[in-house]
Amino acid sequence: xxxxxxxxxxxxxxxxxxxxxxxxxxxxxxxxxxxxxxxxxxxxxxxxxxxxxxxxxxxxxxxxxxxxxxxxxxxxxxxxxxxxxxxxxxxxxxxxxxxxxxxxxxxxxxxxxxxxxxxxxxxxxxxxxxxxxxxxxxxxxxxxxxxxxxxxxxxxxxxxxxxxxxxxxxxxxxxxxxxxxxxxxxxxxxxxxxxxxxxxxxxxxxxxxxxxxxxxxxxxxxxxxxxxxxxxxxxxxxxxxxxxxxxxxxxxxxxxxxxxxxxxxxxxxxxxxxxxxxxxxxxxxxxxxxxxxxxxxxxxxxxxxxxxxxxxxxxxxxxxxxxxxxxxxxxxxxxxxxxxxxxxxxxxxxxxxxxxxxxxxxxxxxxxxxxxxxxxxxxxxxxxxxxxxxxxxxxxxxxxxxxxxxxx
Amino acid sequence: xxxxxxxxxxxxxxxxxxxxxxxxxxxxxxxxxxxxxxxxxxxxxxxxxxxxxxxxxxxxxxxxxxxxxxxxxxxxxxxxxxxxxxxxxxxxxxxxxxxxxxxxxxxxxxxxxxxxxx
Numbered sequence: 452x453x454x455x456x457x458x459x460x461x462x463x464x465x466x467x468x469x470x471x472x473x474x475x476x477x478x479x480x481x482x483x484x485x486x487x488x489x490x491x492x493x494x495x496x497x498x499x500x501x502x503x504x505x506x507x508x509x510x511x512x513x514x515x516x517x518x519x520x521x522x523x524x525x526x527x528x529x530x531x532x533x534x535x536x537x538x539x540x541x542x543x544x545x546x547x548x549x550x551x552x553x554x555x556x557x558x559x560x561x562x563x564x565x566x567x568x569x570x571x572x573x574x575x576x577x578x579x580x581x582x583x584x585x586x587x588x589x590x591x592x593x594x595x596x597x598x599x600x601x602x603x604x605x606x607x608x609x610x611x612x613x614x615x616x617x618x619x620x621x622x623x624x625x626x627x628x629x630x631x632x633x634x635x636x637x638x639x640x641x642x643x644x645x646x647x648x649x650x651x652x653x654x655x656x657x658x659x660x661x662x663x664x665x666x667x668x669x670x671x672x673x674x675x676x677x678x679x680x681x682x683x684x685x686x687x688x689x690x691x692x693x694x695x696x697x698x699x700x701x702x703x704x705x706x707x708x709x710x711x712x713x714x715x716x717x718x719x720x721x722x723x724x725x726x727x728x729x730x731x732x733x734x735x736x737x738x739x740x741x742x743x744x745x746x747x748x749x750x751x752x753x754x755x756x757x758x759x760x761x762x763x764x765x766x767x768x769x770x771x772x773x774x775x776x777x778x779x780x781x782x783x784x785x786x787x788x789x790x791x792x793x794x795x796x797x798x799x800x801x802x803x804x805x806x807x808x809x810x811x812x813x814x815x816x817x818x819x820x821x822x823x824x825x826x827x828x829x830x831x832x833x834x835x836x837x838x839x840x841x842x843x844x845x846x847x848x849x850x851x852x853x854x855x856x857x858x859x
Numbered sequence: 860x861x862x863x864x865x866x867x868x869x870x871x872x873x874x875x876x877x878x879x880x881x882x883x884x885x886x887x888x889x890x891x892x893x894x895x896x897x898x899x900x901x902x903x904x905x906x907x908x909x910x911x912x913x914x915x916x917x918x919x920x921x922x923x924x925x926x927x928x929x930x931x932x933x934x935x936x937x938x939x940x941x942x943x944x945x946x947x948x949x950x951x952x953x954x955x956x957x958x959x960x961x962x963x964x965x966x967x968x969x970x971x972x973x974x975x976x977x
Binding site: 614 | 860946948949
């Protein structure tokens, strides 16, 4: 029990400590190695000697000592920077001055999500440094061999050092553009958790939780950013439906058939609150619009109470700011609910002819659903066949097979 | 930190430009080079003649193989480069984004290996 409490404490304090160490040493690898040692020592020392008064400062001091030691061993020929030992001795009093510590985590976030790093590397580094996941945990989350993940992290850290990606929060004129990148990296983590493309489970609650943790961090560190709040609201509102989205056997349950009583009310309330704050800032954006759509679904106690007109209007706004075939497909499905299946089908047929979604199983699946509602069973069956030929995840496959079977 | 800024673009596109467009482009590059020099970050650079003038050399088993053309056929070709010295990648990317060809071509930015002779 105590070990778990210490684990949790290390995980909570860790990102701040590590981010500070990276700034202090200017060396990602060295900081990480020293940090690992400090965490291991904490797990060993704290149960015996009790918790230190300031765990973060304790970890920082131990890690810095270790870092100096490592520096010496790596380059015995290079004299230590003057003042380093003094700084080491003096650190405990200054290391938890709040504003600077917060800057460090923000710096770390913008550095690991730098667009000069591949998205998979950004995700890996963010989970590793800001969520405190081990390489093995990341490998498991992304269903890849551990050496693959490790290799990617090593390469990314090497690029940060060798191409000299700065350890800083971007200048004001670049902040909006860079924040967009950070948010989209976080959303990628959430999406893989929310409907996994591979693996035994369709929903990966662990990834959803880590994405929400990162989303909260951005909102906390960059207060007043409406889109960051929009993304957090969106993730909370989606996550609230998690328990209802799959049946006991793991089959996907579509929105209209979900047991709405098991939706997480606390998460819906929090998501709605965060969204209200964001919208009040008067700077609309795609995450806020998607969150607003999710909020309208969450608000409907029964499926037939869903405000489809309002949802169609929001998709219209979303299409104007971020046009794309997947948004169009969702918009077409909403139009079908608001104005009848024929209207939705016509739009989906245009999408199909454009070829923009070739190979995407959800287009024929959506067409099949509308044809089914219209009683056009033969065409629906053909569309389910097309979807089944493309679908990858077994949980979605089982759902499509069930629907096809119900056509009789 | 020194970075090389490699300018890739479509040679076909460059070749079919009208005279006023070519003059406009050279004027923009002249201005860009002056800005780099004025900021004190310029360490060198040049436009390159087209890949039709390129020759590739390999030595295999002590024997010299000389072939016509660039090392690799690509959709966009290397048309020129700058060598700049700035604080970090962010600053290098800022300069690369200002390169006139960034609008229709691609600019590759790579750090020079430290300790390399200049």
